[in-house]
Amino acid sequence: QLQLVESGGGLVHPGGSLRLSCAVSGFTSYGYSIGWFRQAPGKEREAVSCISESGSHTDYADSVKGRFTISRDNTNNTGYLQMNNLKPEDTAIYYCAADESGYCSGYVVNADYWGQGTQVTVSS
Numbered sequence: 552q553l554q555l556v557e558s559g560g561g562l563v564h565p566g567g568s569l570r571l572s573c574a575v576s577g578f579t580s581y582g583y584s585i586g587w588f589r590q591a592p593g594k595e596r597e598a599v600s601c602i603s604e605s606g607s608h609t610d611y612a613d614s615v616k617g618r619f620t621i622s623r624d625n626t627n628n629t630g631y632l633q634m635n636n637l638k639p640e641d642t643a644i645y646y647c648a649a650d651e652s653g654y655c656s657g658y659v660v661n662a663d664y665w666g667q668g669t670q671v672t673v674s675s
Contacts, residue, residue, distance in 0.1 A: 552577050552578065552579070552664075553575055553576070553577040553578075553579055553583065553649050553663075553664045554575070554576045554577045554664070555573055555574070555575055555647050555648070555649060555664055555665060555666035555667075556573070556574045556576075556666055556667070557571060557572065557573050557574075557645065557646065557647050557666045557667065557668060557669040558571070558572045558574070558669060559571040559572050559669060560645060560669030560670045560671045561670075561671070561672070562672045562673075562674065563637055563671075563672070563673055564673070564674070564675055565637060565638060565639060565673055565674075565675055566636055566637065567637050567673070568633070568634060568635045568636075568637065569634050569637065569671060570631060570632070570633045570634070571587070571631065571632040571634065571645055571647075571669060571671075572629055572630070572631055573585060573587075573629060573630040573631070573632075573647030573666060574628065574629050575628040575629065575630070575649060576628065579651055581651040581652070581653065582604035582605075582651075582653040583604060583649040583650055583651050583652075583653060583663075583664075584601060584602060584603045584604050584649065584650045584652065584653050584654055584655050584660050585601070585602050585621075585623055585630035585647060585648070585649055585660065586598060586599075586600065586601040586602075586647065586648045586649075586650070586655065586658075586659065586660025586662065587599040587600045587601075587621065587630075587632045587645060587646070587647055587648075588645070588646045588647075588648060589641075589643035589644065589645045589646070589671075590643055590644050590646070590668075591640075591642060591643040591644075592643075594643075596646070597612065598612060598658055598659040598660070599611070599612050599615055599619065599632070599645070599658070600612065600615065600619060600621040600632060600658050601621070601655035601656075601657070601658050601659055601660045602621045602622065602623050602630065602655065603653060603654055603655050604653030604654070605653075606622070606623055606625070608654075608655055609621050609622075610655060610657050610658035611658050612658050614640075615634075615641075618634065618635050618636045618637075619632060619633065619634050619635070620632070620633040620635075621633075630647055632645070632647075634671070637671075637673045638673060639673050639674060640673075641671060641673050642671060642672050642673050642674070643671060644668040644669065644670050644671075645668065645669050645670075645671050646665055646666055646667075646668045647665075647666045648660050648662030648663075648664060648665050648666070649662065649663060649664045650662055650663055651663050
């Protein structure tokens with residue numbers, strides 16, 4: 552079983568930056584890929600990005616490509632989502648998720664575990 556805890560959300564002006572963290576704890580016999588999702592008010596949850604267990608594969612939704620960067624530190628069991636040039640439409644609750652297969656389906660992780668979410672608000 553893995554436990555995921557997100558942090559780093561907050562209020563930022565348009566054009567600003569935030570870095571989200573996803574701390575992973577617990578035990579699994581497998582490695583895991585990490586993905587980020589977001590859900591805006593009144594909208595369905597959407598996948599944002601995924602990174603494979605080794606970090607060799609990363610991919611992004613078109614809406615964030617070129618602005619967001621996903622990474623991971625396997626020594627510290629933490630995933631990151633660096634978000635630059637934020638726009639009001641990026642406002643959402645951001646969730647990290649982990650998949651024990653260690654792989655991504657493009658920019659989507661097939662989640663076995665979820666974090667509780669962190670709020671990101673982009674507003675002037």
